[in-house]
Amino acid sequence: xxxxxxxxxxxxxxxxxxxxxxxxxxxxxxxxxxxxxxxxxxxxxxxxxxxxxxxxxxxxxxxxxxxxxxxxxxxxxxxxxxxxxxxxxxxxxxxxxxxxxxxxxxxxxxxxxxxxxxxxxxxxxxxxxxxxxxxxxxxxxxxxxxxxxxxxxxxxxxxxxxxxxxxxxxxxxxxxxxxxxxxxxxxxxxxxxxxxxxxxxxxxxxxxxxxxxxxxxxxxxxxxxxxxxxxxxxxxxxxxxxxxxxxxxxxxxxxxxxxxxxxxxxxxxxxxxxxxxxxxx
Amino acid sequence: xxxxxxxxxxxxxxxxxxxxxxxxxxxxxxxxxxxxxxxxxxxxxxxxxxxxxxxxxxxxxxxxxxxxxxxxxxxxxxxxxxxxxxxxxxxxxxxxxxxxxxxxxxxxxxxxxxxxxxxxxxxxxxxxxxxxxxxxxxxxxxxxxxxxxxxxxxxxxxxxxxxxxxxxxxxxxxxxxxxxxxxxxxxxxxxxxxxxxxxxxxxxxxxxxxxxxxxxxxxxxxxxxxxxxxxxxxxxxxxxxxxxxxxxxxxxxxxxxxxxxxxxxxxxxxxxxxxxxxxxxxxxxxxxxxx
Numbered sequence: 330x331x332x333x334x335x336x337x338x339x340x341x342x343x344x345x346x347x348x349x350x351x352x353x354x355x356x357x358x359x360x361x362x363x364x365x366x367x368x369x370x371x372x373x374x375x376x377x378x379x380x381x382x383x384x385x386x387x388x389x390x391x392x393x394x395x396x397x398x399x400x401x402x403x404x405x406x407x408x409x410x411x412x413x414x415x416x417x418x419x420x421x422x423x424x425x426x427x428x429x430x431x432x433x434x435x436x437x438x439x440x441x442x443x444x445x446x447x448x449x450x451x452x453x454x455x456x457x458x459x460x461x462x463x464x465x466x467x468x469x470x471x472x473x474x475x476x477x478x479x480x481x482x483x484x485x486x487x488x489x490x491x492x493x494x495x496x497x498x499x500x501x502x503x504x505x506x507x508x509x510x511x512x513x514x515x516x517x518x519x520x521x522x523x524x525x526x527x528x529x530x531x532x533x534x535x536x537x538x539x540x541x542x543x544x545x546x547x548x549x550x551x552x553x554x555x556x557x558x559x560x561x562x563x564x565x566x567x568x569x570x571x572x573x574x575x576x577x578x579x580x581x582x583x584x585x586x587x588x589x590x591x592x593x594x595x596x597x598x599x600x601x602x603x604x605x606x607x608x609x610x
Numbered sequence: 611x612x613x614x615x616x617x618x619x620x621x622x623x624x625x626x627x628x629x630x631x632x633x634x635x636x637x638x639x640x641x642x643x644x645x646x647x648x649x650x651x652x653x654x655x656x657x658x659x660x661x662x663x664x665x666x667x668x669x670x671x672x673x674x675x676x677x678x679x680x681x682x683x684x685x686x687x688x689x690x691x692x693x694x695x696x697x698x699x700x701x702x703x704x705x706x707x708x709x710x711x712x713x714x715x716x717x718x719x720x721x722x723x724x725x726x727x728x729x730x731x732x733x734x735x736x737x738x739x740x741x742x743x744x745x746x747x748x749x750x751x752x753x754x755x756x757x758x759x760x761x762x763x764x765x766x767x768x769x770x771x772x773x774x775x776x777x778x779x780x781x782x783x784x785x786x787x788x789x790x791x792x793x794x795x796x797x798x799x800x801x802x803x804x805x806x807x808x809x810x811x812x813x814x815x816x817x818x819x820x821x822x823x824x825x826x827x828x829x830x831x832x833x834x835x836x837x838x839x840x841x842x843x844x845x846x847x848x849x850x851x852x853x854x855x856x857x858x859x860x861x862x863x864x865x866x867x868x869x870x871x872x873x874x875x876x877x878x879x880x881x882x883x884x885x886x887x888x889x890x891x892x893x894x895x896x897x898x899x900x901x
Binding site: 345349422426427430464479483542576579594 | 613614615617618620621622624625627628629631632634635636637638639640642643646696699700703704706707708710712714715716717718719720721722723724725726727728729731732733734735736738740741742743746774777778779782783786806834835838839842843846857860861864865870873874877880881884885888
């Protein structure tokens with residue numbers, strides 16, 4: 330092929346490697362810093378290689394209450410998991426049913442219903458943050474998992490994607506199912522769900538990461554440390570003290586916080602790319 | 611499409627959960643924002659009184675609001691240019707390689723999974739006055755770095771953290787866009803003797819323009835909303851409001867200063883802004899500008 334030249338290929342790999350290193354550096358430095366003692370870190374520049382205190386730092390976070398917060402990292406990570414799974418599963422479940430109704434049924438106000446849901450697509454919780462807090466407080470849901478999850482699943486991204494995917498299912502399938510005498514529930518369970526597996530997995534990856542990484546809403550809705558998530562706990566570690574921040578703990582907490590979503594992205598890379606390009610466009 | 615015609619009740623049953631949640635947690639608060647924007651609460655939160663457009667006038671007349679608007683605009687431009695430029699470069703490179711393409715893609719997309727709050731923390735560590743690798747490197751060039759005091763450096767810190775995080779998002783879309791360009795087009799141009807640079811400018815870039823426009827809007831939306839966490843973990847809006855974006859100000863006025871009227875007016879203005887962005891985007895995507 331005329332446009333593949335060996336020296337250009339080498340340059341391409343070189344630049345890509347450079348990009349990989351530059352983008353990896355912040356996490357690498359956090360990883361190495363998290364294995365040093367507080368004393369090591371106070372004597373100069375952040376270390377590029379691992380120290381010997383790694384186990385001690387991580388164990389301290391996981392087993393003991395974090396100063397100024399009163400709960401351990403284990404609890405924080407558990408809360409993050411509940412919230413991320415709640416958002417991913419909750420959003421997919423309600424969107425699946427709504428999209429199924431909109432595509433496979435005819436009923437009055439169908440278009441209106443679709444638009445009512447569709448309008449939520451681009452207005453994230455941040456623009457209505459103050460009254461949302463008021464509504465959630467009125468239901469007594471502040472400091473509950475439900476209160477942390479529900480306002481974040483009031484959006485149509487998943488409904489929109491599933492509607493598109495249902496509409497692209499072959500028409501013959503529907504007719505065959507009708508001839509077999511399949512009702513709405515059987516058709517959903519035996520035909521639509523198995524054929525939408527890829528889309529559901531893709532949606533799950535995106536929604537899990539979205540839920541795990543939420544910040545402003547859990548900051549307000551989880552008033553007590555018992556419901557705080559890993560992501561919102563980091564600020565406590567860095568900014569609560571007047572003296573030097575305990576960077577060995579802050580970086581260890583950061584590493585533990587990014588591990589689950591990064592693992593999901595790497596393990597489900599194919600679904601991730603598909604989910605991202607489908608949900609947003 | 612044929613449908614289940616005889617079921618009148620079932621569709622409502624299926625729609626009920628989503629409609630209920632959207633009604634309670636989206637429309638109710640949104641309507642409440644709209645209403646409160648025209649009222650002023652008394653100091654004890656006991657009563658309120660209709661004030662017409664006074665809240666909006668107060669917001670529009672505040673220098674802080676326009677400063678936040680300016681910060682948000684500059685922030686958006688810097689992140690869009692930085693994150694899209696880098697992503698395009700790396701996507702073009704990753705699209706070229708024959709071996710290891712999958713590995714490169716994974717190694718360049720994982721930052722998407724990092725929470726903006728964590729991105730802020732990681733870069734604050736890089737720029738720490740005592741430990742920071744970059745602080746020491748800059749000192750070698752005679753540059754004194756102190757993001758707590760220097761407004762420009764504070765903004766740069768959150769911009770760099772945001773570019774780092776947003777690059778991978780743009781990368782995924784640019785790479786997908788590049789892979790959709792028919793190879794025959796590029797081959798034909800190569801046979802005609804067009805240089806790699808000419809092929810890029812004449813074919814690749816125009817075909818990527820819808821993707822680039824879409825990303826421009828999405829990057830602005832990212833800066834508007836997601837960077838709240840980055841800022842709250844690094845500069846806290848300071849120094850002197852140099853990193854106070856519109857959402858950060860909304861949060862300060864609504865939850866710290868408890869000025870409901872002003873924060874509601876800001877919510878409404880923000881909805882209009884995002885609504886306009888969405889509208890422009892849909893119009894553009896509808897026309898599907900391609901050359």
